[in-house]
Every structure is written in structure tokens, then in C-alpha cells.
Amino acid sequence: MSKKDKKEIQEEQDINAQSDTVEVEEPIIEEQSLEEKLQAEVKEEKDKFLRLFAEFENYKRRTARERIELFSTASEDVMKTLLPILDDFERALAHIEEDKEAEELRKGVLLIYQKLVNTLDQKGLKVMTVEKGDVFDADTHEAITQIPSPSNDLKGKIIDVVEKGYKLGEKIIRFPKVVIGQ
Numbered sequence: 001m002s003k004k005d006k007k008e009i010q011e012e013q014d015i016n017a018q019s020d021t022v023e024v025e026e027p028i029i030e031e032q033s034l035e036e037k038l039q040a041e042v043k044e045e046k047d048k049f050l051r052l053f054a055e056f057e058n059y060k061r062r063t064a065r066e067r068i069e070l071f072s073t074a075s076e077d078v079m080k081t082l083l084p085i086l087d088d089f090e091r092a093l094a095h096i097e098e099d100k101e102a103e104e105l106r107k108g109v110l111l112i113y114q115k116l117v118n119t120l121d122q123k124g125l126k127v128m129t130v131e132k133g134d135v136f137d138a139d140t141h142e143a144i145t146q147i148p149s150p151s152n153d154l155k156g157k158i159i160d161v162v163e164k165g166y167k168l169g170e171k172i173i174r175f176p177k178v179v180i181g182q
Contacts, residue, residue: 076168079125089113128165130176134158142175149181
């Protein structure tokens with residue numbers, strides 16, 4: 001073989017080697033891009049899963065809260081219907097106090113009233129304590145009228161409580177009706 005033939009064979013081998021190298025590099029690039037694609041898909045699926053899980057947790061919390069509110073509002077309706085009965089008991093007790101001949105009747109009515117109050121207290125009903133002379137708060141009191149205050153220190157304060165207020169848990173179900181001084 002001549003030098004020229006050897007040179008041509010060498011060039012062909014170099015070209016083949018380069019093409020082999022190019023062919024070898026291409027699959028590596030494809031594999032990396034395929035691996036990156038798979039990692040991106042895994043990341044996307046993981047993100048979807050985390051979002052779905054968070055959404056489900058929020059759903060569980062929301063339904064639990066709605067359920068608790070449903071129970072409290074169900075008892076709230078019952079409590080609101082019983083409040084006028086409590087008021088009637090209190091009026092009856094105040095009237096019976098004046099009649100000394102009906103002592104046994106007073107004891108019986110008082111016993112029934114206390115039993116009702118204790119039962120409602122066990123179910124979460126609480127009386128709001130409002131005293132004469134307390135500062136009027138529009139968020140927790142309902143002013144039914146204003147009268148001239150008997151003294152300067154009672155201006156803007158509660159002079160009389162006309163009707164008791166009640167709370168069920170932390171929610172006010174009936175605001176106390178008060179008279180305030182001007």
C-alpha cells in the first residue's frame with residue numbers, strides 16, 4: 001500500500017471514529033433529556049399529589065367545622081324557643097314572692113325553674129351578667145331606651161336591665177335589653 005492509500009484509510013477511520021463518537025454522544029444526550037423529562041413528570045405528579053392532599057385536609061377541617069356549627073345551631077334554635085319560658089318562670093317567681101300564702105307553690109315552681117336552668121346550663125346556655133352601672137357596650141347590649149340619668153356618674157351607663165341576655169357557648173343568642181342614662 002502506498003502512503004496515499006494509508007492516508008485515505010486513516011481519514012476514513014477518523015471519520016468513522018467521529019461518526020461513532022457522535023452516535024455515542026447522541027444517546028447520552030437523549031438519555032439525559034429522557035431522565036430529566038421523567039424527573040419533571042415525577043415532580044409534577046408529586047406536586048399534584050401534595051395539592052390534592054392539602055385540598056382533602058382542608059375539606060376534612062371544613063366539614064368538621066360545619067358539623068360542629070350544625071350541632072350548635074340546632075341547639076341554638078331549641079334554646080331560643082326556651083328563653084321565653086325562662087322569662088315566664090322568673091316573672092312567676094317574682095309574683096309568687098309577694099304572696100306569702102303560696103309558699104308551697106313557690107317552692108315547687110322554684111324547684112322546676114332551677115331544674116330547667118341547670119339542664120340548659122349543662123347544654124351550654126349561660127346567662128350574661130349585666131349590672132346596673134356597667135358601661136353600655138353596643139356589641140354586647142341592646143339599648144331599648146334612654147332616660148335622663150339620675151346622676152352624672154350614670155351617663156352612658158346601664159340604669160336598668162329589662163331582659164336578661166344569654167350565650168350559647170361563646171355566641172350571644174339573645175342580647176340583654178337595657179335602659180341607659182343620657
